[in-house]
Amino acid sequence: MARIVGIDLGTTNSLVAYMDKGVPRVIPGADGRPMVPSVVAMTDHGLLVGDEAKEHLLRSPDRTVYSIKRFMGKGLADVQSELAYFPYTLTEQGGVIRITLNGKTYSPPQISAMILKELKQRAEAYLEEEITKAVITVPAYFNDSQRQATKDAGLIAGLEVLRIINEPTAASLAYGLQEKTQGTIAVYDFGGGTFDISILKLKQGIFEVLATNGDTHLGGDDIDRRIADLLLDEIRSAYGLDLGPSPDYMQVLRLEAERAKIRLSDELKTLLTVELPDGRGRFTRELTRDQLESLVADLIERTLAPCRSALKDAGLTPQQIDEVVLVGGSTRMPLVRRRVQELFGKQPHCHLNPDEVVALGAAVQADILSGGTTDMLLLDVTPLSLGIETMGGVMSCLIPRNTTIPANAKEMFTTYVDGQTGVDIHILQGERELAKDNRSLARFRLKVPPLPAGVPRIEVTFLIDANGILHVTAKDMRTGRQQSIEVKPSYGLSETEVERMIEESFKFAKEDVASRKLIEARLDAGSLLAATEKSLSEGGHLVPDDVRTAVRAAVSALASAKEGDDVRTIRTRMAELEQTAKPLSVALMDDSLKRGLEGKKLSDVT
Amino acid sequence: MNQPSLSSGSRNVQMARSMCWHCQSEVAGEYFCERCVKVQPVSKETDYFTCLGLPRRLTIDPALLEAKYYERSRAFHPDFYLNKTEAEQAISLDNAATLNTAYRTLRDPVQRAEYLLDLEAGSAKTIRTSPPADLFEEILDLQDTLDAYRAGDHSSETGRQLRARLEAERGALERRQAEMEDELQKLFVEWDALQDRGEADDPSRMERDRLLRRIREILSNRTYVKNIVNDLVETIG
Structure with a gap:
């Protein structure tokens, strides 16, 4: 079976890892670092991803996308409160957010696909083979739409997503592999944009998730914003200057806030500096760790309620947890560690690199799927209850939260009116009583043969697969025939749309390859031209006039080909120049050889 | 289902003979065909006790229940069927979902009792819920x-x-x-x-x-x- 890589598609950073003879390893980029900032920039010179794109956050904020994960599987209304932090144009189409960059519109899965492609290429360059299969991690508390959006992103990037796996459980696999622990563990995963808590039982290679909880909209981003808002207020009152409406300066503040936050994990105080616009000088401010902690105490507090709920659902007390594992960059904050320690009454385990452990776990799961690792098995759960809307707008639960997946539920439907030909079904996810308070996943219409009321019997099976993604099938119990149903997602791309995006992505890939070849040809032509000029000036006098003239003609022919955009012409002219200039290079070599031998005896060179 | 002979020896119940969906040879309750080694679908008539290989009793040793569940999870979980045919993958998915429901039901003593009451039904069925x-x-x-x-x-x-x-x-x-x-x-x-x-x-x-x-x-x-x-x-x- 072809190799499967493990990918941590994070809010702030993404990584790819693979299994190397039973040991999971992250794959470094050309610079030796494994982390790819989850940032995408549409520059005039093309698409940039990662570190290069991050530089554009300040240069062209309206064309540089960060934290795209916050938009996955969401509608515009879901992110209304934080639009001020995103300097690009957001719209909605078919329940999916669209981002307009450089006049072109993209869905969040398309942007995520660009990051995935970068990771794919990285892995291909490193492992020297084509990569087409992957395990991708998502926050445990991601709902069906967000998982589906992640799967779509993989497809668009040319990856077959063999499994969507939850980040905290991925971390537990890496942890379990390394520590060989048995017992109950709590994985506290506080990342850039999301928070998850998962409680697992580890026994004889089985990783059984007992309960999970979280907040898909709470992370390091929110901490940065608190600091940025503080700076914004202080600059406003000190200088009468409102940087709020300026996307460029909001980015400056946000990035300065992020850096200060990181420094304050090791230091007790730090200095924040912001260059103000229009020569208004420089704003500086000291921030102490204490100040930061009181500024964000409520955010950290918000992670504790899900922890308590998860413990309750697992039927355990904090004392019954044998080990607490910290995952995600935000767990580097001393305040987070303190609060976690207080809640569970024990020192959390932080020997694993919190930035890499999720990707490593994804690689372990990939190895399980490819049949490499056979003694480990992850039994995960669905984080949210699944149900359908019934009479009076109430949600009727079919599969409760924390049910081990795969899970299924069968429901029988009939008609209330003679000759009724359809039953509308609205699928929901969430814990609230009323349908309107829960997340709408999809709607579909069950086709029913026209019969007296109550006679038709259609059995609908709701199946949550091992990815946490829902599948719906229907069967007419009278005829025993399976019925195909068209489920319309409430917050997702349709199948046709995903297909179109895959095609587009392939087209772009071809364009990308073509333009890369052109750039390389031009670069090669440039260095050949420079080398030839050097040879002419150093050895022009060594060759006959006609050779010199011919070389000069070939040089100008290549120079004009280089201005054009035909790779083949450039390569042809290059070959011609090399051919024409051969006597020149031979003469130069002879000359240097001769000069090298001068003053030496024959016996010295043989 | 109301004959004592059935409930007395749950081992007899699931021994219903059927055919392997793949090679048509006879299978008798095993979850892999002896001849072609293909995974067999857990029958719809199989009750949760049988599914977990346990007698139909109200007191179950939790450790034994868990061990049985883990053992069968290793046999059925879709993670181990990625290289198999689509038909086998579908069976593994259904089996794993059924197994999970069975475990969830039997793990809780009250749910277990309620489930057993439904299985044994008979005269007890008419008890009021007022x-x-x-x-x-x-x-x-x-x-x-x-x-x-x-x-x-x-x-x-x-x-x-x-x-x-x-x-x-x-x-x-x-x-x-x-x-x-x-x-x-x-x-x-x-x-x-x-x-x-x-x-x-x-x-x-x-x-x-x-x-x-x-x-x-x-x-x-x-x-x-x-x-x-x-x-x-x-x-x-």
Whole structure:
């Protein structure tokens, strides 16, 4: 079976890892670092991803996308409160957010696909083979739409997503592999944009998730914003200057806030500096760790309620947890560690690199799927209850939260009116009583043969697969025939749309390859031209006039080909120049050889 | 399903012979075909006890249940079927989903008892689910007191008196809960013992029906009392 890589598609950073003879390893980029900032920039010179794109956050904020994960599987209304932090144009189409960059519109899965492609290429360059299969991690508390959006992103990037796996459980696999622990563990995963808590039982290679909880909209981003808002207020009152409406300066503040936050994990105080616009000088401010902690105490507090709920659902007390594992960059904050320690009454385990452990776990799961690792098995759960809307707008639960997946539920439907030909079904996810308070996943219409009321019997099976993604099938119990149903997602791309995006992505890939070849040809032509000029000036006098003239003609022919955009012409002219200039290079070599031998005896060179 | 012979030896039940979906050779309850080694679908008629390879009993050793569940998860989980055919993947998905439901149901003693009651059905099926007769008046009174307490001023003299009454009621109900749990446990043991004897005579049949009725009655009362206690806890903390 072809190799499967493990990918941590994070809010702030993404990584790819693979299994190397039973040991999971992250794959470094050309610079030796494994982390790819989850940032995408549409520059005039093309698409940039990662570190290069991050530089554009300040240069062209309206064309540089960060934290795209916050938009996955969401509608515009879901992110209304934080639009001020995103300097690009957001719209909605078919329940999916669209981002307009450089006049072109993209869905969040398309942007995520660009990051995935970068990771794919990285892995291909490193492992020297084509990569087409992957395990991708998502926050445990991601709902069906967000998982589906992640799967779509993989497809668009040319990856077959063999499994969507939850980040905290991925971390537990890496942890379990390394520590060989048995017992109950709590994985506290506080990342850039999301928070998850998962409680697992580890026994004889089985990783059984007992309960999970979280907040898909709470992370390091929110901490940065608190600091940025503080700076914004202080600059406003000190200088009468409102940087709020300026996307460029909001980015400056946000990035300065992020850096200060990181420094304050090791230091007790730090200095924040912001260059103000229009020569208004420089704003500086000291921030102490204490100040930061009181500024964000409520955010950290918000992670504790899900922890308590998860413990309750697992039927355990904090004392019954044998080990607490910290995952995600935000767990580097001393305040987070303190609060976690207080809640569970024990020192959390932080020997694993919190930035890499999720990707490593994804690689372990990939190895399980490819049949490499056979003694480990992850039994995960669905984080949210699944149900359908019934009479009076109430949600009727079919599969409760924390049910081990795969899970299924069968429901029988009939008609209330003679000759009724359809039953509308609205699928929901969430814990609230009323349908309107829960997340709408999809709607579909069950086709029913026209019969007296109550006679038709259609059995609908709701199946949550091992990815946490829902599948719906229907069967007419009278005829025993399976019925195909068209489920319309409430917050997702349709199948046709995903297909179109895959095609587009392939087209772009071809364009990308073509333009890369052109750039390389031009670069090669440039260095050949420079080398030839050097040879002419150093050895022009060594060759006959006609050779010199011919070389000069070939040089100008290549120079004009280089201005054009035909790779083949450039390569042809290059070959011609090399051919024409051969006597020149031979003469130069002879000359240097001769000069090298001068003053030496024959016996010295043989 | 109401014949004692069936429930006495659950091992006989699942031995229903069927054909391998792939090579058509005979399979008898195993989850892999002996000839072609393909995974076999767990039959729709298979009950949860059989699915987990356990006798139909009300007392189950949790460690044994877990061990069986893990063992079968290793056999059925879709993670191990990625290299297999689409048909095998579909069977693995269905089997794993059924196995998970079976484990979830049997892990909890009350859900397990309710499930077993449904399986054994018979005469016990007709038991009412209305509130327990002896509790009815008491609970109506309690509901009134709760309403009065919720509506009134908690710090007033009346409020304090109401609260004291509610607390006393809560204590009484919690004791009653404990009694019910005890009786339930005893009934479970009696039921299992009767099953182990496996006798099919008239006295055994009557004893069997009596136990089922009583278990069902307690389970129903138990839910009723639990809801009231939850209400009380929510109101008076």
